[in-house]
Amino acid sequence: MDKPEQIRNIAIAAHVDHGKTTLTDNLLAGAGMIADEGEATRLMMDTEEDEQERGITIDAANVSMTHEYNDRNHLINLIDTPGHVDFGGDVTRAMRAVDGALVVVDAVEGAMPQTETVVRQALREGVKPALFINKVDRLISELQEGPEEMQQRLTDVIGDVNELIRGMTQDMDDVDDWTVSVEDGTVAFGSALYKWGVSLPSMQETGMSFGDIIELEQDGKRQELHERTPLSDVVLDMVAEHFPDPLDAQPRRIPRVWRGDDQTELAKQMREVDDDGEVVFMATDIGMDPHAGEIATGRVFSGTIKKGQELYVSGTAGKNRVQSVGIFMGGEREELDRGVPAGNIAAVTGLRDAIAGSTVSSVEMTPFESIEHISEPVITKSVEAKNMDDLPKLIQTLQQVAKEDPTIRVEINEDTGEHLISGQGELHLEVITQRIQKNQGIPVVTGEPIVVYREAAQNASREVEGVSPNRHNKFYITVEPLSQDIVDQIKLGEVSMDMPELERREALQEAGMDKDTSQNVEHIHGTNILIDDTKGIQHLN
Incomplete structure (x- = not known):
């Protein structure tokens, strides 16, 4: 944590149901944080009850783990992001906190619409991608593909992802630095469900070939496959080797996300990841804990954020006092009395004025650029309290919802007095209203959803x-x-x-x-x- 060169801040992102959270379970098991038992389907990062019920990730979830690579212990700060398009705002905000994005693609389905979206979100924030092609076992067991067919399919997936990357980096001088490649070791293949994976470096080290993989998979020897080439080692080695550490990433990323004077001492401290400098923290996520209250999670760009500090929050008057600082270990938050230094992702309480996207600092400064969400609210419905006595509590809850999720818009219809919430889709609003009722105990009545109709010109019109x-x-x-x-x-x-x-x-x-x-x-x-x-x-x- 105190050695930026041994820190990797990463997000796992993908189209829905391509296996992000199952992969994260693998990595947690490999790091010794959960028991390595049977198939990797525990979904440890889906901590909310509705996530478990629906079988999808709704909220971005943070975890810190360690991994030894080249005789050095690396701290991996990982964010597991949602794959459903309705919750894409969490992906966008997560990308501000990380330096690398592990893009997961289903080998059978290939690159899908949300794959394109998450790649765009990563590149827009200057986050370097790597690729994990998941569910390769299905190519063998279901599609009965041989080595040549399988390699061609995987090559096509890599080509599709690189085509997306090139299309979004064509104005850059270093396009090839952003694309992924088997030869460079920035592509891995495997099965998150059965916990095996390979990359070119791992195949060279173990002597495994695609023929060996097909034979073991067809013979049902998945445990042997896992033992010979464990997925967690392959992926975390790739993360440690190819994703930038904060010392490498921040000098490149700071000019993208901050428009302040780059000649100041503060700018120098952020570029150099100076843990003795002024505190500069960007909140990328706001969540509620039943015991600790509001938790602001985000990236520490400079200084060391500690309990008891009085910090400025951009756009507000006065200072906020930090009540506690820690990191996430799975679903639990572990407090650290010594604070969290620059280059890490921290969970902070006491920042009552912060919202997702706030700049928090020990000195008044130019705030970071606002986080630009790719899509705006497209669907609206009314929300009313069944009991008028619950109205003040409902209003307070809706204000908190808007604070936690900037992709939600809350307003009052001046003609009817109804409270209107707008979001990314029906599922987005359904989750919000269900949580209001279940978590806050407020019975509500909702209206029929109204879809925002928009159109745009594709070409110049006639006069x-x-x-x-x-x-x-x-x-x-x-x-x-x-x-x-x-x-x-x-x-x-x-x-x-x-x-x-x-x-x-x-x-x-x-x-x-x-x-x-x-x-x-x-x-x-x-x-x-x-x-x-x-x-x-x-x-x-």
Whole structure:
């Protein structure tokens, strides 16, 4: 923990049901944190009752474990993220806290829509990917594939993932540094369920071949396969060897996520992962513990966060006093009196003003860039308390929900007085309302979900003529899509009508808008820009 070069902060991300949490169980068993018994289906990271019932990960879960590699003990701070698209906000926030993303892909299904999303989320945050192709046992036992067919299928999966990566890094100079490769050791294969895995380095070390794997799998000798090439060793060796440590990652990532003065002492401390520097912590997750209260989990970029410190929280007045600091060991939080130093992921209580995305520091500073979620709320439904006496408690609970999950929007319908919650999908809202009833004991009545309808232009339209009521004036409207760079700048708040006009023009031009157009911006609404390109003509007749 005190040696940044031996720390790896990683997230496991994938499409739903591709095996992330089962893989995490393997890694926990390999680290000696849970018993290594039978098939790896304990789902230790799915600590909520509804996660166990539904069989999916709903909340991002943190765990710290150790792994010995090249005679050095490495601390692995791991975040198991949800795979369902409705809970993609947790994936986005987790990527701010980590330096490496282990992308899990089902060998049979291949890269799926959420695979593309999690790769995009990782690359946007400057997080380096590696690939684990899971459920290879199904290629052998179900599809009866031979060595050549199996290798071709795995090659296709790797190619699909690299195609996604190249498409998202084409503007970078070092595209090849981000792609994954069997030869480089950034790809592993195996079965999380049966706890075996291989990579090129492990096959060279053990002398295993695909033919050996097929033979053992077909003969049902899965335990022998696990003993000869345990999945946890293969994956954690890959993590230790190929994912960057904080000393390597932070100098590269800080300019991406922080727009402050890079010549200051504070910037230097963050780049150098200085545990004696000023405390700089970013909360990426807010959760409630029945005993400890609100827990802010996030990345310590500088300094050492300790119990009793008085810290600033971005966007709020005054300071918050740290009540406790620790790390997560499975579902349990272990407090550390000595604090948590820079380069680690910490769980902190006492930061009452923090929300997911807050910058917390010992000195006033420019906050980190806001975490940009890929999708916005698309479905809305009303929530009312069955009993009017529960209304104040419901309001307080909804405020807490919005604080914990920025992808949830809570508002009041001014016409009806109803409380409206908007989220990423029906499952997202269903989980929220069920937890309100079960965890908070508030019986609620919900309305029918309403889907937000949106459409966008794909190409430039023809001119549409408009005439004023007195028939004396004509104007013409065309619609065309904005470039993604401009949309991103608007979402990040780098372009808005609230900024000085000259500054706005320069920002738009940097994002690719031509000079004349940038001078005629009349209004910005959402991610839409109205351009006034009118020219007056007098005495037309």
